[in-house]
Amino acid sequence: MNTEPQLSTITGHALVWLRADLRVTDNTALNRAIASGLPIIAVYIATPMQWYQHYVSGRQIDLIERRLQVVKQQFNDINIPLLILEGDDFSAATDIILNLCQQYQINAVYCNRQYGWNEKQRDRAVEHALLMQNKQWYCSDDFCVLPPGSVVTKQQQMYKVFTPYRNAWLTQFLMHNYQPVTNSDTVTPSAQCADLLAGNIDANCNLQTFNYLKQDSVLWPVDEGTIQQRLQMFCETKAEYYQQQRDFPAIDGTSCLSPYLAIGALSARQCLASLLQTLPQCVEINKDNGAFVWLSEVVWREFYNHLLDSDERLSKNQPFQLYTDNVQWLENSDHVHAWQQGQTGFPLVDAAMRQLATTGWMHNRLRMITASFLTKDMLCDWRIGEQWFMQQLIDGELASNNGGWQWAASTGTDAQPYFRVFNPTTQSERFDPKGEFIRQWIPELESVPDKYIHAPSLWSGFGSVNYPLPIVDHKQMRLLAIESYKQAKTEYDNQREA
Template sequence: MNLAPQSTTPAVEHALLWLRADLRVTDNTALNRAIASGLPVIAAYIATPMQWYQHHISGRQIDLIERRLLVVKQQLKDINIPLLTLECDDFQAVPDTIINLCQQYQIKVVYCNRQHPWNEKQRDIAVEQALIAQDKQWHCSDDYCALPPGSVLTKQQQMYKVFTPYRNAWLTQFLKHNYQPVTNSDKVTFSQQCLNLLEGDIATNCNIQTFHYTKQDSLLWPVDEGVIQQRLQMFCETKAEYYQQQRDFPAIDGTSCLSPYLAIGALSARQCLAALTETLPQCVEINKENGGFVWLSEVVWREFYNHLLDSDDRLSKNQPFQPYTHHVQWLENSDHVHAWQQGITGFPLVDAAMRQLAATGWMHNRLRMITASFLTKDMLCDWRIGERWFMQQLIDGELASNNGGWQWAASTGTDAQPYFRVFNPTTQSERFDPNGEFIRQWIPELKSVPDQYIHAPSLWSGFGSVDYPLPIVDHKQMRVLAIDSYKQAKTWHESQREA
């Protein structure tokens, strides 16, 4: 019996680049390390729809990810790297998915960039253990923050619990080491097998699939590399200098609107800081009149919240940073919650902000603070309800910043100030939307209300002809009740500790 000769050519080993919240080719640490390995590189993105539902990820963000993957696929193809998109239910199924890839494509080593929420860290531990059991290598790099978690600590080697001293220490570290975007390697290993993968062997799997998730349109946010970089550069050149004066006024286009790209990793913190410091070198000086410094501080807030999340697993588990606030007696009023979600509370700036969120998946940062304060202080509603709703709506939702912002507003987190961090929604409206321009944009039924009543339309004599609700709460009464509730919770907590 004649047998066909068996090939003695060994299978070509590959490196796997596992993309997660780092959907970019420029300034991607894991990609550069994969290329530097000298092995042909295959990239993969693994969708986990059931996990997304559990984490309340918005449909707009998933739509943005899908669209961005098409761009990344072409960018990777230009450097001879095929991109696979796969789908499994949740994080628990990811290790088997990775192992199957390793077996199918002779993958020797997996490269990725670290994520900081607790579930993601447990997933990565499971993947690493599965790879080691198969005699595979695992390399996970710090990349999501400009300065890695654990690098900015107090003299006692503990994580800072207050922002301002953290920022000062962060700046010292940043200036000392001059953190810059990592330069892409141009030494991409090319082989005939890699060419086959690009042209045939896995071409069908290289099509960016439509993930099984309820999505919403994200077309307000371009995903092309050139447009994203242009937005960053234009902000630094034309808006950053005036950021301090303009950032709090939602009717003015004074913010960067880059947060959706940072959330999915289409843009890195290092890239933002490099563009800012190149355009406005004085921004690293601690000067509150310096618009560039104020925007830099916003980037540092993002770092602060991610470092906190990495150091304290409670923040990934629906727990408050301040233990005594476990005992705040939240009110349960589903009608009020519904009114807040739909933008029909009778407080115009709150309602305009919530309608902007529903229509676009984005909200101005000053308005995030106002609406969060309203829910937690004027309605005395559990902050976790608001945190979850925002994640379900926001195109830029990410756990660290969303949780950090909500706990800041609810006075359950760091920098907690429960006795005076109670925003008056009417005076905030008068101060930051003085002519009611933003209000009228999002609440057309108030267009006929005179300027002097736009912030409290129920006081206008013609209010009866306006299809707009009366205020659902009395701010003065709820402010007193909220402060008293926090005081009672703290007193009870301290008495239990002493007992």
């Protein structure tokens, strides 16, 4: 139900249910609740068993936990108590929300929509239960700048290829005002919840730590000032040169804002507003325009989320290209383990995987290289890599992670066919020419001359280096991968004709 209530028709309290939107500023659900005029209570529901089922990394959960303490104080400053509760999984949400409605006389629930299939099922169940008790449900689009379903072809279908999608996205973006809404633009909530803040909230509603195996996320500050400063500094000092620097992992040329976007500590609207204010030319289509290239990365995020919303298969471990279900993947657990541990014998692949294991983050160019290596050089099922990344990434997010892996595996929406196979050695030579990034993460290669840093096994002194030989022959595996995909497509086409 999306119709905004009249102030006179609803009494009691409003509940703002936080999910992947851990911020006070530019939060659509919060702003709609404030506009209702009702005193507001906010809630965040931790679901550890669901997180395990979704392979959410311990670093991301630690980041969420730390960020919630900041958001709790921000809500407190505007007279809104934030309750932090825990249920096993999404199925627990219905009872938790209904109990809160009864306990605190809540008659309207506000939240921001999520696009995964499990999340949609959870929200349908909660909405149905609320409507059965004559409660109001208001679910807004907030995770994307343009809501899913708003950027479609003339046939009202979701775009399958990025570039025409981006062109249509830009046309619509420029036609409307998608500026962030700050709290100064809204009515400050009244202090009618002061009695709740004063101690009437149940002690069980102040959960301090989640029942989840966490890893330290201290590399990522969670205070509002630092997050906003990082966005502003990127727009002012790096965005202009993003196109020239973004592919070189030894250069600090990317925004590193993805963890904040993933948990909603920062909105995509805020990112684009800051970029437009600093570099207005960012909307001009030009592949040499660094600001436009970064804007395109934000649009890629929109593309993958719109796809996730439109096709439930993407939430269910299924490929977008149906014929790729017939690819005969190789099952080699030793090779998978070597890839996970950064011991493949291909230095840039290994350096990237060690960066991921140590920090929970990986440079975007390296995400493409390591994913291509797993799916093409190892001919390993992309879903194994997708799961491993989710378990490690501090910025893990279903739509982007799935979209990236399916792109690398040639199973997703892509204009490029299956015979695109990255050569890990030439990628290394091109994007880490002096081996600076490699040596940072693989200290055992410190003594290897620059000439051999990308293929150290060819160096005469390799015997003294504690580093593995390459686990695969790239040329052979490239041919095998192409043939495997070709056979899968032929088999699929024959099945359709039969």
